Amino acid sequence: MNRTVYVNGEYLPETEAKVSIFDRGFLMADAVYEVTSVLGGKLIDFDGHIVRLQRSLDELEINNPYTREEWLNIHRELVQSNDLVDGGIYLQISRGAPNDRDFVWPDPEMTAPTVVLFTQSKPGLANSPSAQAGIKVISIEDIRWGRRDIKTVQLLYPSMGKMMAQKAGADDAWMVQDGHVTEGTSNNAYIVKDGSIITRALSNNILHGITRAAVLRFADEAQMKIEERNFTIEEAQQADEAFITSASAFVTPVVELDGQKISSGAPGSIVPRLREIYLEESMKTAI
């Protein structure tokens, strides 16, 4: 691959893009990120991602180096220069690279944030095999820190969770805290029971998914019943349907949980319909 990527104001071939060894994203996971999906060369829910980015930066007192328009221009330039049709744009901002390693934050006047963006091409993203067949999920204990609402690059445990899932012959893991599902390793988690969509309420314990917000809004507009409350793995195993949402998986059915089939073990009717609505509606506002 020879992508054109963005680093601190420059568009460069990926092999020439460099970040300092003192970068706090590298040394301390002192960085936040966003992933915006691209379908047909257009950005899905761009404004949602930029609003959440601002919130993550505010929570960590990192300056946002660009305006919404500047971010949009960078995203569009990358789509264009890489001929990106379907896939996503990864954006990361760290607290920057002071001239040494120190737990104390550098003075933002002296150390500018490090900004990196790159594209990921995924042809046919909207028709992935997992959307048709559904995915298998295992449950693992949620041992992450207490500010999961901030989208930091501190992704070691979610990454370990994916490996645990792979070793168990599954696709992903749902994390469980005090007996209740928090979220998936890189997605929000839902069940459907008697026509009701059930998902954990927002708090510091989960990421406030941009796709979650959109899907709940569309579901509400379609007169579907929504319950924002905790649920257990046992309840999920007895559910009619289950699913995950994320910017890159959109709405994807979950058909097996800890080796137990959910209903027939095939995607039901509500989740594929929700996926259809989500894709249709978000394409209308794609830019």
Ligand code: PMP
């Ligand atoms: N939860 C976690 C832990 C995630 O990493 C993600 C994806 N980044 C999500 C939920 C879904 O968020 P979004 O819909 O904004 O992609």
